[in-house]
Amino acid sequence: MNVLIIGSGAREHTIAWKLKQSEYCEEVFVAPGNAGTMAYGTHASVDIHNFEEVAKFATDFNIMMLVVGQENSLVEGIHDYFQEKEYLKHILVIGPKKAGAMLEGSKDFCKAFLQKYNIPTARYQTFTENTYREAVEYLRNHTYPVVLKADGLAAGKGVIISPDFEHALDALEDMLRNKRFGNAGTKVVIEEFLEGIEVSVFILTDGKEYVLLPEAKDYKRIGEGDAGLNTGGMGAISPVPFADEVFMQKVKERVIEPTIAGMQQEGLEYSGFLFIGLIKVNNEPYVIEYNVRLGDPETEAILPRIKSDLFELFKSLHDHTLGSYKLEVDPRTAATVFLVSGGYPEGFEKGKEISGLDKVSPEVLVFHAGTKKVDDKLVNNGGRVIAVTALGNTLDEALAKANQAAETITWQGRYYRRDIGFDLRQEKV
Ligand code: AMP
Ligand code: GLY
Numbered sequence: 050m051n052v053l054i055i056g057s058g059a060r061e062h063t064i065a066w067k068l069k070q071s072e073y074c075e076e077v078f079v080a081p082g083n084a085g086t087m088a089y090g091t092h093a094s095v096d097i098h099n100f101e102e103v104a105k106f107a108t109d110f111n112i113m114m115l116v117v118g119q120e121n122s123l124v125e126g127i128h129d130y131f132q133e134k135e136y137l138k139h140i141l142v143i144g145p146k147k148a149g150a151m152l153e154g155s156k157d158f159c160k161a162f163l164q165k166y167n168i169p170t171a172r173y174q175t176f177t178e179n180t181y182r183e184a185v186e187y188l189r190n191h192t193y194p195v196v197l198k199a200d201g202l203a204a205g206k207g208v209i210i211s212p213d214f215e216h217a218l219d220a221l222e223d224m225l226r227n228k229r230f231g232n233a234g235t236k237v238v239i240e241e242f243l244e245g246i247e248v249s250v251f252i253l254t255d256g257k258e259y260v261l262l263p264e265a266k267d268y269k270r271i272g273e274g275d276a277g278l279n280t281g282g283m284g285a286i287s288p289v290p291f292a293d294e295v296f297m298q299k300v301k302e303r304v305i306e307p308t309i310a311g312m313q314q315e316g317l318e319y320s321g322f323l324f325i326g327l328i329k330v331n332n333e334p335y336v337i338e339y340n341v342r343l344g345d346p347e348t349e350a351i352l353p354r355i356k357s358d359l360f361e362l363f364k365s366l367h368d369h370t371l372g373s374y375k376l377e378v379d380p381r382t383a384a385t386v387f388l389v390s391g392g393y394p395e396g397f398e399k400g401k402e403i404s405g406l407d408k409v410s411p412e413v414l415v416f417h418a419g420t421k422k423v424d425d426k427l428v429n430n431g432g433r434v435i436a437v438t439a440l441g442n443t444l445d446e447a448l449a450k451a452n453q454a455a456e457t458i459t460w461q462g463r464y465y466r467r468d469i470g471f472d473l474r475q476e477k478v
Contacts, residue, residue: 051076056118059416059436060345071360085417100130117144124154144321152339156238166311170336173240194242201233245330256319258372265347273468280394284469285350285385349436350383384447385438386455391462393432401460403427413454414438
């Protein structure tokens with residue numbers, strides 16, 4: 050069978066790499082892809098926001114499965130489009146329809162869902178321009194820090210943590226009045242700040258049954274010691290030592306099961322990954338957010354630990370047999386380190402030649418993100434450029450290999466964090 054993956058990051062490269070290992074998969078295409086995914090097949094140069102173009106590619110290349118890596122296409126309704134067209138109906142789509150994608154597409158919808166189904170989450174209230182005065186009063190009486198969130202998709206930038214009332218007022222004005230996040234900020238969720246340690250939990254579900262995938266921790270800040278600006282993710286570790294059996298049992302009972310029960314009660318058809326962003330506060334899981342896709346860079350750490358055939362797993366989703374699916378997981382630790390362009394997440398230069406890939410140990414996996422081929426040269430073409438993943442019997446062993454590979458691959462200005470996993474290593478001593 051031929052598969053088409055939608056997206057262009059290291060997450061999509063990893064999904065392609067994993068699907069390519071399946072005996073059921075013939076060709077794997079990635080649209081729009083990057084220099085790394087081109088190695089897997091014809092470059093699918095389609096405009097992924099134009100569903101007609103995607104559909105034409107799918108029919109021309111006899112695609113039987115569509116794996117949607119990133120949230121935008123899901124929120125825009127790519128699954129609904131494929132289901133509604135008679136000639137596309139036979140294509141298995143991995144990723145929820147528009148209604149289910151609202152769990153990520155609207156923070157207000159997500160919070161209302163969490164509250165209705167009694168799933169632990171930070172206390173909140175939602176405001177619009179019409180209730181601006183109430184929002185100011187709410188902020189005046191709130192404890193600090195406080196968290197303000199733009200309702201819609203804002204590429205991970207729509208969350209502001211305010212240390213005091215003055216700061217929060219500015220943030221509120223920026224969002225609701227100055228339209229800093231455009232339409233995404235028409236509504237603002239104001240919520241209580243939770244102090245704890247974060248972990249990303251993933252399931253694959255048909256809205257009724259689910260398979261729990263390995264969890265991961267990602268490192269969002271640009272600087273070592275978790276300092277500086279937020280990024281799309283600088284590295285990831287899986288498994289996460291503090292997400293032990295007792296904690297994961299609580300996650301199943303208090304978060305995953307009520308989430309699935311809620312989907313059913315709401316009539317939310319779902320078929321795909323659900324990424325549950327959790328924060329552990331006094332040993333209790335609280336939901337920070339849902340995402341309707343896998344995480345990036347978490348995917349680069351979790352898929353290499355899954356021994357099962359990913360295509361078979363997807364097939365099981367569509368056959369509604371996930372409840373009896375036995376996922377095989379490598380017990381070793383995976384460490385992922387992201388190499389980024391100097392200056393990222395602010396301004397950076399593109400087009401610098403990347404070298405050293407041929408010197409990386411064959412044990413280490415290399416996943417491309419912002420890369421491009423210009424003639425015969427590989428150059429950086431984005432902020433996050435290449436992710437390297439290594440497996441090890443211990444976290445230290447995995448990190449040593451991943452860091453060595455990160456040091457080997459270079460270009461003018463390249464940067465990476467040398468301390469990925471630092472907090473998990475300290476946890477042990
Ligand atoms: P989100 O876009 O909802 O994932 O939020 C981005 C990041 O903001 C999260 O990964 C957390 O680090 C932080 N964050 C969001 N909500 C809260 C909260 N209620 N308390 C503390 N940190 C939060
Ligand atoms: N790693 C966080 C995300 O993919 O949204």
